[in-house]
Amino acid sequence: MRIVVDAMGSDGHPGPDVAGAVLAAREFGDTIILVGDQARIEAELAGQDITKLSLEVRHAAQAVNMTDKPSVVVKSKPDSSMHVGLSLVKSGEADAFVSAGNTGAVLGIAMLRQVGLGRIPGVKRPALGVMFPTRERPFLVDNGANADCRPEYMPQFGLMGSLYMEQVVGIRNPRVALVSNGEEEGKGNMLIKEALPLLQASGLNFIGNIEPKEFMRGAADVALTDGFTGNIMMKTAEAIASYMSDLIRDELMANPLTAVGGLLAKSAFGRVRRLLDPHEVGGAPLLGVNGVVIIGHGRSNAYAIKQAVGQARQMVAHNIVMAITTGVANSKLAE
């Protein structure tokens, strides 16, 4: 397998991105193609033991920043590492693209017909899926590709999410739900109320509305939401988990007895932290584009990049693009 890693993606690029690519090449034995500023990539590689690894470097003269406006950079930075990397997938020189960079920019460039991948025929809108970092690892779609959604997107998000969970994660007949502020029919905003009958008629294993509490405890395998709400949900969950960790640390340190307790309990806290760590789950697959694309967290470290590559490999191995292509073509949900 040949997997592209955007060396200019993460907040701390190119360090974590290059180190993650090296970890991935070593663990998976695949060819990793690092795309970005050649000199900076090679400087990072110089500090690594890369004997016997299959690593290639492809120069890209530009890099997209987190603050770049996606609609602008799509055109203004035609030589960005994202453009170059995605075009390798388009041309068949690579099987997948992994970036921890600007989500909107990856989306926009992936959708370009010339260098990018474009949509799978019949897909109304590509969507970002994300594994929620609780023990049950439920899958949330959309996590931010579409800030505003129409009700008819939801059944397709459900189909793509179901295929991902079935093909890549191995869950049979995944349960699909709509995220809402109450479980009863009739709860929710206009989007949820209008999407509900569409999902009931979709042929998916739709189980109705679900509240955040039930979602994160695994009452559904795939939960659907517009990209704005989904993104706010993920960010709230991450923020509260980190807030609570800080608070516990502060309170433990406030007195010697609890500080000793905290020390003895350290391994338990470590397990909790690792379980809830967004770095563990890899990245967010961009579903509905005509190729395998994973968008990692901006704060990705090398381990997170490696996990995202592992996830991309699974998507390639289980041919998720073909599964979605066939699934959409055979469903009544196509455009």
Added chain:
Amino acid sequence: MRIVVDAMGSDGHPGPDVAGAVLAAREFGDTIILVGDQARIEAELAGQDITKLSLEVRHAAQAVNMTDKPSVVVKSKPDSSMHVGLSLVKSGEADAFVSAGNTGAVLGIAMLRQVGLGRIPGVKRPALGVMFPTRERPFLVDNGANADCRPEYMPQFGLMGSLYMEQVVGIRNPRVALVSNGEEEGKGNMLIKEALPLLQASGLNFIGNIEPKEFMRGAADVALTDGFTGNIMMKTAEAIASYMSDLIRDELMANPLTAVGGLLAKSAFGRVRRLLDPHEVGGAPLLGVNGVVIIGHGRSNAYAIKQAVGQARQMVAHNIVMAITTGVANSKLAE
């Protein structure tokens, strides 16, 4: 002061509601009017020491359930404890109404022109405010009164939230922000993008977009959102906090050493739990109706009911209804 407590509100009614009313009468010395099934209220009071307390009971023949559809019960249960309780505020026999019951029903009944309070003149939509249960206690508006919002509601939510924070909580010149999936201008869904210029022109102390992480750490005093997103945010935060507590307990118990650590650290965990406990913050003020209304958490215990009464007292004492009436009349934000 005379404050109505809906005895039929909480999930466990009338126990917590009556016990909370007794706590409030004792702590604040006010008259508490318990409204609901007289026999059941008196049975609860029989188990309490209520000598020297000013408690009244007003019978209401019907009770609203959590599963009742608000649009239906507004008309189908005209003798509910909510109808009776709110009409006491309307007629001037009481100063405020506190209920831990069905939020939609309280809203709907409060808006009735005959028995309810109706809107303050010029208010486009009443909104639920809620103190976010982090140490900084920022205020979120709307927490679920309006699942679908128009951009022009946001400046009024900001005005009402600012007046609440200024008058009731005592924060000078409160900072107002829009909750979004990114801080940069241009981030957000259509609602946020269209609300931004309206807020910039509103005369409020508007500081721009804010992400959940910054919000919960107190970067703004008042954060604005539509009621659907706000409710999902609050529910996600509560769910993650409770999920993490359970996880920590499980992991501590998994081995004897960490279990001893957990025991020694118990007081620290207790402080964290209390700090993040939604019961501490009281309830959600319904801003924009022509009277003081607090809606408590369905899972309220007696302490939470007492806290909600305390919050209602503050709103009466600082005449928040008059402040909003004047504020809206003097602003360019009226209908």
